[in-house]
Amino acid sequence: MDSYPCPACGGRATEATGCQRCGRPHDPDAAAFALFRRTAAALDTKKKNLTADQKLLSSQIASVTAQRDSLRRKILSRLTEEDNGGGTDRVPLSQRFLRRARGNAFHHPAEDPADAPQSTPNGASPAASTTPPAPTDTTPPPAEQSAPRQ
Helix, strand or coil: CCEEECCCCCCEEECCCEECCCCCCCCHHHHHHHHHHHHHHHHHHHHHHHHHHHHHHHHHHHHHHHHHHHHHHHHHHHHHHHHHHCCCCCCCHHHHHHHHCCCCCCCCHHHCHHHCCCCCCCCCCHHHHHCCCCCCCCCCCHHHCCCCCC
16 A cells, blocks of 8 residues: 655555544545656656766777777778788789678778769669659649639
8 A cells, every 4th residue: 555645744645544733534635646746756767867878888889890890990001001911913802801801890991983873764863763753743732822813
């Protein structure tokens, strides 16, 4: 059985006995108010915990992303150095690495010109082919049309 503070004297009150201090009968509104107050406090605590968890996750993501990017740069740098020492009749290691790594963490589209948007058979870019055309009809909807002039 939940207790709540008596609205008159602040004593402990329950549904069965009312206020034990001043004898006031059970007040359902005061009981509901106390319940909502406890619920709001619990939700506020939960919100604070979620905010702290979100901040922690954001910092972990930033750290892992920085480590990933650092290793990626290190690997690509090493491959580029190996390319400079190799023969001229073969595909550079860094290009083979990028080609093999498409779709995974090593591949970065901004660094590979092969990932630039290709044109479609009609000569338009892919973005243009998926974008709906802008409406050309400038006639207002029927509700906005004015009455015909005489």
